[in-house]
Amino acid sequence: MHSLLPPDIPQGETPALFEQIAQKLESQGYAVLPASLPETITDALMQALAIQDEYNFRAASVGRGPEQTKNPFIRRDRILWIEPHLPAVNTWLEWTEQLRCFLNQRLFMGLFSFESHFAYYQPGDFYKKHFDAFRGQSNRVLSVVTYLNRGWEPGQGGELIIYAEDNHSELIKVQPAFGTLVLFLSEHFPHEVLPACRERYSIAGWYRINSTRLDHIDPPA
Template sequence: METLYRTQADSLTDRIVDALATQGWVVVDDVFTPAEVQALREACLARWDGGDFRAAAVGKGGGEAVRSEIRSDSVLWLNEADDAPAITRYFDTMDALRVAVNRGLYLGLADLEAHFAVYPAGSFYKKHLDRFRDDDARTLTSVFYLNEGWPAGAGGELRLYLDADCRQSVDIRPQAGTMVLFLSDRFWHEVLPARRQRLSLTGWFRRHGGVMTW
C-alpha cells in the first residue's frame, strides 16, 4: 500500500477525489511509477505469450456471450492471490485508492475485480456502460494503460462520453502510466479501433449488496 502514500500522495488522492466529486471522471498519470508500469506490462505479455487469455464476452450469467461485433479484445481475469509481485502490488495500490475514495466520497466501495485486456491490431469495443442492467454493484471504473510510446495515429483511444446524449466526448490516448477513473453508471464509453497491439488493465470497484435495477 506504500505507492499511494509516498511523497505527495495526499495531493494525488485529493486530486482524484475532487475530480470525481465535481465531474465524475478523472485522468491521472502518477498512480504507479514507471518501474511498476513496466513490471505490469511484462506480466501481461508473459501471460499473453503463455496462452492464458480468452476472447472477451459481453453480458453476465446466462446471458454472457462472445460477441466479436461488439468487442474483439481478449482478457485475463486477475486476483489478489496471484504470485506475480507486480499484480500483488497493483491490488495493494488500488486498495489504498479505494480507501481514500471511500473516505472522501462515501461510495461504499468494498472490493475490486480486474483483468488484463489485450487488443490485437484492428480490435475495438463498441459504446457501452460498465454497469449491468440487473446489478448495480459496479460503482467506479478504472482503466490503466501499459503501452510504451503509443504514437499519434495508432487509434485505440478511450472515448468517454460526457453527457447523457453522447454528444460531447473526450478521447484519451492509451499511453503507459495513464489511468482513467469514472463513475460506472454515468459514462458511456468505447475503445476506438487500435492499429497496433494495445494493453490495458481494467478494474471495477464494487459495492457489496448490489440491487436489481431492471
C-alpha cells in the same frame, strides 16, 4: 474478485494523486490523469505482462453471469483476469486497495471490493459504445483503466472515448499512452475503444459495492 481489508495509506506522492482523483470525480464524475500511475506499479505490471503467454488471454464476453455471451460485433479484445496468484500483480492490488480506502474516506463511496483484468487488443480490435453498469442492475460503481503501451503515437488509434450520459456527445478522447489513469462512475458514462493500428495493452478494473441479500451473495466470496 477480492474482498479487501483497509491497509495503511502511505505517505508521499500517492495521497496527492488520490486527492487529484477524488477532486475530479467529485466535480465531474471522471478523471483522466496522463502518465500518473507510479513507476513501481507500472514496472510490476509490465513484468507481469511479459511473462504471460498470448494463449493465456481469452476472448472477452459481454453481459454478466448466465447472460454472458461472446459477440465479436461488440468487442474483440482478449482478457486475463488479475488474481493474487499471478506473479508481480500484488503491487497493483495493494495500490488499488489504498485508493479504495482513500475514496471511501474522502467521498463516502462505500466501495467494497475490486476486480480487474489485463486486456489485449490486436490491430483492428475494438469495443463498441457501452456502459460498465446500468442503474439498479449491477453493483459496479467506479471503473478504472490504465495503459501499458510504451511509445504510443498520435494516429495509432486505440483511443478510449468517454461520452456524456444525457446526450452521448463526446466528452473526452484518451490516448492509450503508458501509465495514463482513467476513472469514471460506471453507471453514468458510456464509452468505447476505437480500433488501433498496433497491439494495445491495458487494465480494466471495477470497484463494487456490497449488494448482498439473504438469498443472493454479491460480490461472490
